[in-house]
Amino acid sequence: MTATAANVSAAVPDTSGIAGHPKGLATLFLTEMWERFSYYGMRAILILFMTTSVAAGGLGFDTAKAAGIYGLYTGSVYFTTIPGGWIADRLLGLRRAVLVGGILIALGHYSLLFARTTQFFYGGLLLIVLGTGLLKANISAIVGQLYGPDDPRRDAGFSIFYMGINLGALVSPLICGYLGQKIGWHWGFGAAGVGMTLGLVQYVLGQHRFGRAGLLVEAPRGALALWAKAIAAVLLAGLGLWAVWPWRDYVVMLGTAGLFLWLLRTGTDTPVERKRIGAIMVLFVFAVLFWIGFEQAGSSLTLFADQNTRNTVFGWDFPSSWYQSVEPVFVVTLAPVFAWLWVHLGKREPSSPAKFAYALLSLSLSFLVIAVAAHLFAASGARVSPWWLIALYLLHALGELSLSPVGLSTVTKLAPARIVGLMMGVWFLALSLGNFLAGTVAGFFDRLPLPQLFGSVCLTTAISALALALLVKPIRTLMGGVH
Numbered sequence: 445m446t447a448t449a450a451n452v453s454a455a456v457p458d459t460s461g462i463a464g465h466p467k468g469l470a471t472l473f474l475t476e477m478w479e480r481f482s483y484y485g486m487r488a489i490l491i492l493f494m495t496t497s498v499a500a501g502g503l504g505f506d507t508a509k510a511a512g513i514y515g516l517y518t519g520s521v522y523f524t525t526i527p528g529g530w531i532a533d534r535l536l537g538l539r540r541a542v543l544v545g546g547i548l549i550a551l552g553h554y555s556l557l558f559a560r561t562t563q564f565f566y567g568g569l570l571l572i573v574l575g576t577g578l579l580k581a582n583i584s585a586i587v588g589q590l591y592g593p594d595d596p597r598r599d600a601g602f603s604i605f606y607m608g609i610n611l612g613a614l615v616s617p618l619i620c621g622y623l624g625q626k627i628g629w630h631w632g633f634g635a636a637g638v639g640m641t642l643g644l645v646q647y648v649l650g651q652h653r654f655g656r657a658g659l660l661v662e663a664p665r666g667a668l669a670l671w672a673k674a675i676a677a678v679l680l681a682g683l684g685l686w687a688v689w690p691w692r693d694y695v696v697m698l699g700t701a702g703l704f705l706w707l708l709r710t711g712t713d714t715p716v717e718r719k720r721i722g723a724i725m726v727l728f729v730f731a732v733l734f735w736i737g738f739e740q741a742g743s744s745l746t747l748f749a750d751q752n753t754r755n756t757v758f759g760w761d762f763p764s765s766w767y768q769s770v771e772p773v774f775v776v777t778l779a780p781v782f783a784w785l786w787v788h789l790g791k792r793e794p795s796s797p798a799k800f801a802y803a804l805l806s807l808s809l810s811f812l813v814i815a816v817a818a819h820l821f822a823a824s825g826a827r828v829s830p831w832w833l834i835a836l837y838l839l840h841a842l843g844e845l846s847l848s849p850v851g852l853s854t855v856t857k858l859a860p861a862r863i864v865g866l867m868m869g870v871w872f873l874a875l876s877l878g879n880f881l882a883g884t885v886a887g888f889f890d891r892l893p894l895p896q897l898f899g900s901v902c903l904t905t906a907i908s909a910l911a912l913a914l915l916v917k918p919i920r921t922l923m924g925g926v927h
Contacts, residue, residue: 465604466590468657471650473608476583478643479546480612482553482636483521483576485620487742488765490514491886492750493629501629503565507747508887514743515883517569522876524577526869532582537660538589539651541582546644548575553637557630568633581869589657607776612639614772621765700873704728707870713860716924720858723922724867726915727851728874730800733908734847735878736885737807737901738840741771743886745833748814748894754827767833774841782845796854797912797919803847804909810839811902818894857926 494510496502505513532541548571555568587605616639624632704725708718749755750764786793794802817832851871859867888897 466653466655468590468650468653468655469587469604471647471653472583472587472590473605474650475542475546475643475647476605477608477612478639478646479549479576479579479583480609481616482549482612482640482643483572483616484613484768485616485636485639486553486556486572486633487518488617488621488746488768489624489629489632490517491743491746492625492765493632495747496629503562507890511743511883511886511889513569513883515739515880515886517573518739518742519876519879519883520573521576521580522872522879524573525581525872526577528577528579529581529585529869531578532585536578538582538586538657539654539659541578542586543644543647545575545578545580545582546640546647548572549579550637550640550644551575553633553640556633557637559630559633581872586654586657590654610772610776610779614769614776617765617768621763621768625763625765697877700728700870700877703870703873707867717860719922719924720860720926723919724855724858724871726919726922727797727800727854728871730804730908730912731847731851731871731874732878732881733905734800734804734807734843735875736881737811737905738844739879739882740886740901741768741837741840743883744889744897745814745836747886747889748818749833752818752821752827752894753830753833755830757830767830767837770834771837771840771844774838775844778841778845795916795920796850796923797916799846799850801909801912801916803843804905804912806839806843806846808902808905808909810836810843811898811905813839815895815898815902818898822893822895854926858923 491510491514492502494503494505494513495507496504498504503510528541528545532538536544552568552571552573552575555564555571559565559568584605616636620632620635622632623635704721707721746764746768749767753764753767755762755764755766813832814836817828821828851874852868855867855871885897885901892900
């Protein structure tokens with residue numbers, strides 16, 4: 445049997461950490477927090493930097509080009525988690541994959557720090573994409589390996605770990621956004637690099653807390669090692685070519701459709717499994733539609749915040765990138781409420797497809813809000829109140845909490861046990877594809893009246909919510925008893 449990193453788990457329960465959890469959880473929490481700090485901090489100012497004139501220190505790209513690059517970047521970040529997981533399992537091991545990924549991310553941010561030329565800019569983005577592909581999924585896998593298979597602390601441990609994501613996403617736009625917009629773009633990118641560096645330092649110093657979690661039991665040798673390295677090299681080279689290929693959206697969609705067809709033919713052994721994979725496919729489509737709208741946050745909605753919103757409080761002008769911290773605040777605040785609500789409802793708890801429909805409805809209402817704000821701006825020419833965007837991000841948070849954690853949980857319940865890891869990777873493709881297409885939609889920011897652009901997103905998601913509501917019962921039938 446081939447030994448991989450996935451074979452390693454904690455043999456003796458470790459209760460020496462915070463609140464009786466394994467002591468390695470704190471190290472991984474901080475690593476993920478700093479990685480998300482770097483990602484969301486840079487993401488908050490990325491499209492603003494690209495669309496700012498060269499004379500003002502930016503790249504001077506038009507909105508369509510900048511939005512396309514933004515969508516390619518954010519989509520690729522999640523797309524690369526699949527090859528990143530394969531490389532960790534077959535070549536590096538989880539621990540070293542996270543370390544190498546963090547180093548690449550830090551180098552990418554420092555490349556953006558010196559991005560006076562487009563070569564440094566594109567090179568920095570590519571390094572961050574490759575690094576995140578190695579780090580993002582694999583650090584979560586190490587968290588899982590800190591606990592035994594039947595350890596009741598596992599779900600609580602992941603909840604603590606998830607807070608690191610939101611904490612980094614909350615703080616980073618405030619720091620990187622302020623430095624980038626008020627002092628200089630490169631200061632913002634540099635702060636993101638420093639954050640990832642801090643995360644790497646404490647990760648290296650704290651690895652001894654992991655026990656054997658994340659280790660590769662048996663490194664590949666001989667021909668296997670050569671093949672592994674060759675395939676890894678091809679994957680990385682392919683990603684470099686991917687960055688300049690204009691047909692990426694269609695390739696991802698066709699590739700995803702082909703993957704699902706392959707899973708239906710070869711990944712299922714029984715009619716029940718086939719139906720459950722079919723249910724995942726249907727939910728996947730609606731998840732993509734959700735993320736297309738949701739991921740406007742870092743592109744068209746950031747431009748609206750910068751160009752059309754009155755960013756003033758008590759006479760002080762605050763950076764438009766600070767709006768990127770609003771939604772994480774709502775997520776952190778409301779997540780415990782949602783967790784309580786689902787338990788409190790008991791048998792009346794909505795099914796997973798119904799929760800997806802609520803998420804799409806909430807997203808649709810958010811774009812109705814911002815479409816009204818855009819209409820007011822168009823009618824008067826005066827910047828609108830920040831409360832419009834705050835209301836939008838509240839609705840975004842309600843939608844995210846109804847779909848994102850629910851989707852992850854649903855896939856683990858519907859996927860056949862032998863391919864649950866693969867299906868989790870496939871589920872992340874929904875986020876990747878949604879980001880790709882979100883960039884395309886945001887490219888119309890300068891080409892369509894904003895009430896029409898945001899109204900179109902509102903109408904599309906409303907129709908999607910209605911369609912899914914009508915499909916709830918058929919999807920529940922496909923789910924074969926899974927709620």
